[in-house]
Amino acid sequence: MNDFKNLIKKNIADVTAYPPGKPIEELQRELGIKKIIKLASNENPLGPSPKLITAIKDGLSNLNRYPDGNCFYLKKKLAQRLGFSQSQIIVGNGSDEIITFALRAFVGEKDEVIVAHPSFLIYEIAAKICGANIVRVPLNNFCYDLKKMKEAITEQTKIIFIANPDNPTGSYVNKEEVDEFLQGLPDSLIVYFDEAYFEYTQGLSDFPDTLAYLKDKNVIVTRSFSKAYGLAGLRLGYGVSRPEIIDYINKIREPFNVNSLAQLAGTAALDDQDYLVHVQEIIFEGKKYLYDNFDRLGLRYIRSATNFILVDLNRSATEVYGELLKLGIIVRDMKAWQLDNFIRVTVGTMEENKIFVEALKKVVSH
């Protein structure tokens, strides 16, 4: 056992592994009940569109073959949609994988990575594994403080992560803030815009078109099929950047990182805009319902540009989380983000939202 200590890398030993939302099956086992409502991981409550299921079924008989390591058809469709060439696109086993690619490609021991705090935990975890020094810039009133993040830049800075919209707050930085932030920024670093919730920002007229910055900045923009497109279980995300950056990152990508079913489903998803519009409507309506009920309960919340809401319970969130679990409802306890009085709740179907609200009323009224 002592020999094992010699194998340990200190930066990895210091990492706290990512705490995922509790899986439905786990709570089913614990409570011995079937009906569980999970509003914990910002998943799409409606399930994948039937068209995707057909696309996946069509791919089943080819599972003896390796997937296309270049994701040709998916990239082609993305390139058309986004107005970029395929050489500017990288596809990942979830967009999380592209976060780790960027870090592994550009960040070494003692380099600095700037993150907001609290924000998406994967940035810090993956950066620590690369041996980076993490520079945390506190949120200002639950929003990214891009001015302070810019001031934090040094010659050692390699990547700045901007979750836009942010998770867990749901807030976003607007075009004006981003324009100002990028003005005069050195070329010696990468600005990484994580747009996992991009599809929910429709209708925000001041949301930045970050792809437009690729022309003259070292910018990486990633998006996900896990959230609005309802494909979290298949793992699929993509990134867009300058061809040199994509080329360089491709050197460290495993040759078959994206499975063939995910490629088929992603390609079909991009053709199924009706589904996306339907999802957006359900989420928008559900979000309004939840806001109204939080207002009635006198609970403060952060207005969200996503499909989840950060709620201040004004008491230990861990207790409320535990009480809700007993009622078969999984939300997210925000303790791991040092937001001890907060839960994050994902907008569900209207039926799920109603059950959640009734349960929350019960729990917070005693």
Ligand SMILES: *Cc1c(COP(=O)(O)O)cnc(C)c1O
């Ligand atoms: C969910 C989420 C992701 C990860 O998405 P995958 O594509 O499933 O890996 C990335 N960033 C943020 C901010 C998220 O909330």
